[in-house]
Amino acid sequence: MTRSRRKRRKDLLRLARWLERRRLLRESFWDRHRAELVAVHDYPFYGITKGEVLFDRRGYVNPSLERQSQKIHA
Numbered sequence: 001m002t003r004s005r006r007k008r009r010k011d012l013l014r015l016a017r018w019l020e021r022r023r024l025l026r027e028s029f030w031d032r033h034r035a036e037l038v039a040v041h042d043y044p045f046y047g048i049t050k051g052e053v054l055f056d057r058r059g060y061v062n063p064s065l066e067r068q069s070q071k072i073h074a
Helices: 005-027
Strands: 029-031 036-038 053-056
Touching: none
Parallel strands: none
Antiparallel strands: 029 036, 036 053
16 A cells, blocks of 8 residues: 655655654764853754754753654645
């Protein structure tokens, strides 16, 4: 049975977000002095701009990276 266009599009968007998250975490810079993980580039799927703090040692997590139950509207 074939998949509908809507399901394929949703799957492609999910894959794109997953790949961007991998790239974001791989390319980010760990600042040892401030103990923070900092974004090096812009990441539009997550709404993160260059220089934003993603994580720190004290427990801060960027709100864009927190797992949210949001639907992808196709």
